[in-house]
Amino acid sequence: MPIYRNELIAPLGRGGKFCDYTVQTYGIGNLVEITQSYGKLEFNTQDIRCVKRASSHEVRLFRFYYNDEAKRYKQENNDQRWEQRVREANELLYQEEVEKSLRGFLQFYEDFWLDRGTFQYQNKLTPLVFVSDLQAFLHLLWYRCEDMANFFTVLHVSGEIPAQEKDVIVESLNRLKAEIDDLRLYLNGQVFIHGKALNGVYHDHEHDYRLRKLEDSIKRMFQPAFYVDVTQEQLYRNVGQYYASLKPTKHFCNADMMKELKEQLIEQVRKAMTIKGKQTVTSFNDLEIAFVEL
Known part of the structure; x- marks a missing residue:
């Protein structure tokens, strides 16, 4: 430097x-x-x-x-x-807990996102989803988010990722956990207050809306993308982009291509923020996400 x-x-x-x-x-x-x-x-x-x-x-x-x-x-x-x-x-760095955290992250990302069809079938998330199976999935995802937050914290303290990127990833994981909590509370209310059966399948407007909202949040987390801070002119990887960066790719093979991509994304997001009437980034809520086609 x-x-x-x-x-x-x-x-x-x-x-x-x-x-x-x-x-x-x-x-x-x-x-x-x-x-x-x-x-x-x-x-x-x-x-x-x-x-x-x-x-x-x-x-x-x-x-x-x-x-x-x-x-x-x-x-x-x-x-x-x-x-x-x-x-x-x-x-x-080679203690059992660190090794378990690393392998756990890699295995979960590959199973959950790269092989989603098999994951959904094995966890009874398709074609019909019972309330009990959805609750079990939400329980699993919540704890995987917790594990990933710990994993990225370890990466930061060991110098693998900068503090700002760690903070963005952990905050996004915490927000996904909060959304999972809201959905679990809603499902519990349907069962214990409204008397719906755990082995029932429901597709009313409220139920479907909450599922779509969760799916959008999962996509923001696991599909490769950058959070873009136009004020600091910085890109922060999401979980999917971090995993993608572990493998060689023609899209980010040298510093010039990364510089060009960074400039394009920042300009793209700056225009989007102008349309929304926003000028600066002051909190996590102001960060825009830009998906990357790999």
């Missing part, structure tokens, strides 16, 4: 200068290594339209570990102690 960059290559050895840094986290985010690079820039002899770092540029390392007693990060200057800390921290 650039801090300073002056690409004017002046004569008499007064070359341009740069200062960059990168951040690497280890384990569950309790170890942080910052690499600072600084020095002169020079023309790239293969293409003088570009500049590159001089081979003699300087590199400095700053290493920090989280001290539980002091409740803050402290700097580690001993190489041997740092290597030991890294080994111990990385072991945390």
Whole structure:
């Protein structure tokens, strides 16, 4: 990440200068290594339209570990102690709970979304849906949302995804859970207040409306898409897009294509917001979602 960059290559050895840094986290985010690079820039002899770092540029390392007693990060200057800390921290990533969370997410997404026909058949969600089977499905989905929220939190603290993206995904999962709660409450009311049978099939207007609303929310969660923040000019992956990013694809194969896609989506959403009379993004409710055709 650039801090300073002056690409004017002046004569008499007064070359341009740069200062960059990168951040690497280890384990569950309790170890942080910052690499600072600084020095002169020079023309790239293969293409003088570009500049590159001089081979003699300087590199400095700053290493920090989280001290539980002091409740803050402290700097580690001993190489041997740092290597030991890294080994111990990385072991945390292979604990049974973390492995179970990772495999659970991948398996559920593939079963629930990529093979929906089989999933619906196995869970008695087609062609006729009894109230009892729908309740069982809602119970399963609620707890899978809880598991996924924990999974993406682990990804964040281990440095896999940024805080803003984690917050957006977890908030969307919490909203889906709240919608599931509302539907479960409605179904319980139909059974215990209005006396409808658990093995009954209902398709009145209210029932069908609630199911369509849930299906739309599920689509927003699992079909690959980006939440678009036009104020910060940022894209945040939803659950489906995160899964899609784990596999190679011709659609996002390099930085230029991602930059082009980002610009297109932001402009597209900015126009949609203008039509709606919105100018800025101040909360999750203001984020627009843009589905991506893969």
